[in-house]
Every structure is written in C-alpha cells, then in structure tokens.
Amino acid sequence: EAGVTQFPSHSVIEKGQTVTLRCDPISGHDNLYWYRRVMGKEIKFLLHFVKESKQDESGMPNNRFLAERTGGTYSTLKVQPAELEDSGVYFCASSLDTSYEQYFGPGTRLTVT
C-alpha cells in the first residue's frame, strides 16, 4: 500500500511568487490534514479536510494560503504571494474515519528568499 506522498520535496522561490504544494493521501482515507513546521518551532496544524469539505481551517495563517481538495482525493496548498516567514516544512497527513492515527508524508521543504 502506498503511503502519503507530497510534491515537490523541495521548493525555493522568491518573495512575492506563488507556490503550489500537492499531497496525495493514502487511498481510502477521507481525512486529510496540512501541518507546517517552521525552523526551531513545533509542528503546527493548518487545516483538516473530510473528503472535499474543510472541517477545520483554524490554523491557516492568513488569506495568502488557499487549500483545496476537489473530488476528495488529492489536495493542494497554494501560497500567494509568498513571504519570508512562510519558509518551513509543510507536512500532509491522512487518516481513516475510524481511526485517530494520522499517517504523514515526507513533507515539502519551502524556502522563500
């Protein structure tokens, strides 16, 4: 069974540019989560999808971040325009409805210069 995959693994962009991160959850997992870890700080929750619906987006930093999950399969997280403080590792995770265990992807390391 394939795990959670994320693309790209690394992205380096300039301030003001746009970046789109992609997450493919484990097949059959209705729950999909985005988290972010800024260097030196703890992993922080961004948002939670149940199928294509946003269950909780309380962790989204501001309106420069847009997450979508059309069709309830893969998800994208767009940052537009990117700022220096957006640098960090963005993790995606997924879980079954019947389990609290979240399976994580390897993350996308975003560097904004």
Add this chain to the structure above:
Amino acid sequence: GQNIDQPTEMTATEGAIVQINCTYQTSGFNGLFWYQQHAGEAPTFLSYNVLDGLEEKGRFSSFLSRSKGYSYLLLKELQMKDSASYLCAVGFAGNNRKLIWGLGTSLAVNP
C-alpha cells in the same frame, strides 16, 4: 492556551532504557500521541493513549496520567536506529482531529 513540554535533547547508550517525558496543558483532551521522526523523513506513529496506564508495544511503551497531564515514552533495549526525534502530541475528541505538538525530543543513542 495550549502548552506541551518535553526535553529538547537526551542521550543514551545502546542496549539501555530511556524514558522521554511529556507534560501538557491544553483546552480539551482526548488522547496523547507519540511519533518518531528521523531527520528528513515523515513522522511515524508509535502510540496513542486515551486511558490512564501503560500501553506496551514491543520495545516501546507509553504511559498516560490524565489527572497529572503527564505522559512518557519508554524505549527498551536501545538500538542505534532509535536515534531520532520523538514528538509528543495531544489529540481532541469528536470531529476535531487536529494534533497539537510539542517541540520534540532529539534522542542520540551512542555505542
């Protein structure tokens, strides 16, 4: 507010036992997770405690005291491959599935 504390770094010797503590103060609580993360890799699930007590799973055990807001992860018969970051996280009930994380404990296992 939400506060989860764990030691920043620990060192131990191969074959020994190490205990990594985690204390938490959160608004709401449904369970305590432990994840392992090797450098540059995805966090991987180790354990989930909902009720007070000790849960054993092979070389790893996890303990929870809800009244004290305290958990620990116990690693026995340490191996070099156990060198990693160990992350404590609090989960919430019902449809609120987000995890609130500690900073992680970096464990170095020496020969």
